[in-house]
Amino acid sequence: MIVARTKDHDHEETDRERNSLFPILRQTENVLERKDFFDHMKSLESDFLAQLLDSYTLTLLLIDIDRMSTINGSYGHTIGDSLLDQVIVRLRSTEGCVSFAKMGGDQYAMLLHVPVDQFVISHIDRMMMKIKEPFFIEEHELYITVSIGWRSLTRRSVFHEILEQAEIAMYYAKKRGGDNWQIYDPDMSPHDGMEIEKRLHRALYHHEFLLYYQPQFQTASGELTGFEILLRWNNPDLGLVLPSVFIPMAERTGMIVTIGQWVLEEACRQRQVWYELGYTQFRIAVNLSARQFQQPNLAQMIEDTLRRTRLDPTLLELEITETIAMANVEQTFRTLTALAKIGVRLSIDDFGTGYSSLSYLCKFPLHRLKIDQSFLRDIPRAKEGMEVTRAIISLAHNLQLTVIAEGVETIEQLNFLYENHCDEMQGYFLSRPLTLQATEQFIAKLSNDESIS
Structure with a gap:
C-alpha cells in the first residue's frame, strides 16, 4: 500500500533534518554583524561542509542596494534608514536563507541553502522580484533594485576567497547598471573597473x-x-x-x-x-x-x-x-x-x-x-x-x-x-x-x- 505524504509531514521531516544535521546554519533569527558572519562562514570550512554538499547547494550572495544615495538625498536619511529596515526583512525572508549579515554601507551578505535538485537562480530571481515591489514609508511610495554577485561553495572552498569572488561578481553587476545578478567567472578581473x-x-x-x-x-x-x-x-x-x-x-x-x-x-x-x-x-x-x-x-x-x-x-x-x-x-x-x-x-x-x-x-x-x-x-x-x-x-x-x-x-x-x-x-x-x-x-x-x- 502506498501512503500519501502530507505537506505537514514533509515540513516536520525537514525541521527534524535541519535540527540534526544543520545546527551551524540556523542563524536567521538575527542580522549578524560582519565579524560574526565571518566566524559563521569560517566554521563551514570543515568536514561538515562536505556532508552538507551531498544534498544541498550552499551559495554566498553579496547584495548591494542600488540608488540608496539618491533616496537619502531626496527623502533624507530617516526615510532611507526605514527603507533599509524593510529591505532587510524582505531579504531575510528569501526561501533558503540560513544566514544574513550587514557588511557595511548598503551591502549585505546572505548564505543560501538550496536542495541540489532545485535551481539557485530561481531563488535569486524570486528574491529580486520581491524587492522590486513597492515600499510604503510614511506618505512615500518607494522602489528599489539590487545588484547581486554570487558564488556557490565547493568541498574545497576557502571563505575569504569565496567572499572576494562574490564581491567581484557584485561589482560586475553594478557595472551593468544594477538590477541584475552575476555569478563569479574566473575571467572577471578585480582590476578591470x-x-x-x-x-x-x-x-x-x-x-x-x-x-x-x-x-x-x-x-x-x-x-x-x-x-x-x-x-x-x-x-x-x-x-x-x-x-x-x-x-x-x-x-x-x-x-x-x-x-x-x-x-x-x-x-x-x-x-x-x-x-x-x-x-x-x-x-x-x-x-x-x-x-x-x-x-x-x-x-x-x-x-x-x-x-x-x-x-x-x-x-x-x-x-x-x-x-x-x-x-x-x-x-x-x-x-x-x-x-x-x-x-x-x-x-x-x-x-x-x-x-x-x-x-x-x-x-x-x-x-x-x-x-x-x-x-x-x-x-x-x-x-x-x-x-x-x-x-x-x-x-x-x-x-x-x-x-x-x-x-x-x-x-x-x-x-x-x-x-x-x-x-x-x-x-x-x-x-x-x-x-x-x-x-x-x-x-x-x-x-x-x-x-x-
Missing part, C-alpha cells in the same frame, strides 16, 4: 566619445520621424567599450553629468546643422541619466544649450526611464513641468518595467511612452508580452500620448505593432544605430526617395 575608470576620466578631453543615431519610423507610413542619440566610447587601447560597462561607472562617479552635457550639446549642434540643410521636421531623442535629472539647474542648462546651438526646442525630445520618474514623483513633476515650459518633448523610456502610478502618469506633462523591448522579444510566441504591449498602446492613446516600441527585430513584431496601432517604432529590423557619416548618407538617400524635410 579601476583601469576603465581612469581611462574614462580622460576620454572626454581626448575626444574619444562618439554619437550614434538610431532611426525611428512612423509605423503606418514608414516615414522617418527622428533619431535616438546613443553614446559610444572608442578608446585607442580598449577599442569600442560597451555602454553597459562605462555608463554605470560614469553614473556612480558623477562623471555622467559632464558626459551627458557633452552628448546634449553635440546632438543639438548636429541637429541644427541638418536643419540648416533643409531637414526641418524630424526630431532627436536624448536620454537623461538619473544624476542628470536630479541636477537642480537642469531646465536652465537645457535652455542654455538650445540657445547656444539655435535649435528649435520642439525638435528635441528628452527621455527618462520609468524608474527615474518614480524615484521622487514630486521632484519629477517639478522638473518635467520646467522642461515642458521650454518647449521640448518629454518621454518615458522602458515603460512597463517599473511600477508607475496612473495618477502620477496623468499629471506628468508627457508626450510619449516608449515600450520596453523585453515585451516584444518573443512575439508572437509570448502571449503575455503581446497583452502587455496592447495595454500600453491603449493606455498611451487614452492619455493622448503617442507610443513608440523599441527593439523591433522581426517582421512578425513589426506586423503586430502595425495591427495594434503603435504610432512609431525602432529596432535592428529597421536600422541599426548609425555613425554620423552613415546617418547623413541615410538621410540623403531617404530625401531622394521621399520627402523627409
Whole structure:
C-alpha cells in the first residue's frame, strides 16, 4: 500500500533534518554583524561542509542596494534608514536563507541553502522580484533594485576567497547598471573597473566619445520621424567599450553629468546643422541619466544649450526611464513641468518595467511612452508580452500620448505593432544605430526617395 505524504509531514521531516544535521546554519533569527558572519562562514570550512554538499547547494550572495544615495538625498536619511529596515526583512525572508549579515554601507551578505535538485537562480530571481515591489514609508511610495554577485561553495572552498569572488561578481553587476545578478567567472578581473575608470576620466578631453543615431519610423507610413542619440566610447587601447560597462561607472562617479552635457550639446549642434540643410521636421531623442535629472539647474542648462546651438526646442525630445520618474514623483513633476515650459518633448523610456502610478502618469506633462523591448522579444510566441504591449498602446492613446516600441527585430513584431496601432517604432529590423557619416548618407538617400524635410 502506498501512503500519501502530507505537506505537514514533509515540513516536520525537514525541521527534524535541519535540527540534526544543520545546527551551524540556523542563524536567521538575527542580522549578524560582519565579524560574526565571518566566524559563521569560517566554521563551514570543515568536514561538515562536505556532508552538507551531498544534498544541498550552499551559495554566498553579496547584495548591494542600488540608488540608496539618491533616496537619502531626496527623502533624507530617516526615510532611507526605514527603507533599509524593510529591505532587510524582505531579504531575510528569501526561501533558503540560513544566514544574513550587514557588511557595511548598503551591502549585505546572505548564505543560501538550496536542495541540489532545485535551481539557485530561481531563488535569486524570486528574491529580486520581491524587492522590486513597492515600499510604503510614511506618505512615500518607494522602489528599489539590487545588484547581486554570487558564488556557490565547493568541498574545497576557502571563505575569504569565496567572499572576494562574490564581491567581484557584485561589482560586475553594478557595472551593468544594477538590477541584475552575476555569478563569479574566473575571467572577471578585480582590476578591470579601476583601469576603465581612469581611462574614462580622460576620454572626454581626448575626444574619444562618439554619437550614434538610431532611426525611428512612423509605423503606418514608414516615414522617418527622428533619431535616438546613443553614446559610444572608442578608446585607442580598449577599442569600442560597451555602454553597459562605462555608463554605470560614469553614473556612480558623477562623471555622467559632464558626459551627458557633452552628448546634449553635440546632438543639438548636429541637429541644427541638418536643419540648416533643409531637414526641418524630424526630431532627436536624448536620454537623461538619473544624476542628470536630479541636477537642480537642469531646465536652465537645457535652455542654455538650445540657445547656444539655435535649435528649435520642439525638435528635441528628452527621455527618462520609468524608474527615474518614480524615484521622487514630486521632484519629477517639478522638473518635467520646467522642461515642458521650454518647449521640448518629454518621454518615458522602458515603460512597463517599473511600477508607475496612473495618477502620477496623468499629471506628468508627457508626450510619449516608449515600450520596453523585453515585451516584444518573443512575439508572437509570448502571449503575455503581446497583452502587455496592447495595454500600453491603449493606455498611451487614452492619455493622448503617442507610443513608440523599441527593439523591433522581426517582421512578425513589426506586423503586430502595425495591427495594434503603435504610432512609431525602432529596432535592428529597421536600422541599426548609425555613425554620423552613415546617418547623413541615410538621410540623403531617404530625401531622394521621399520627402523627409
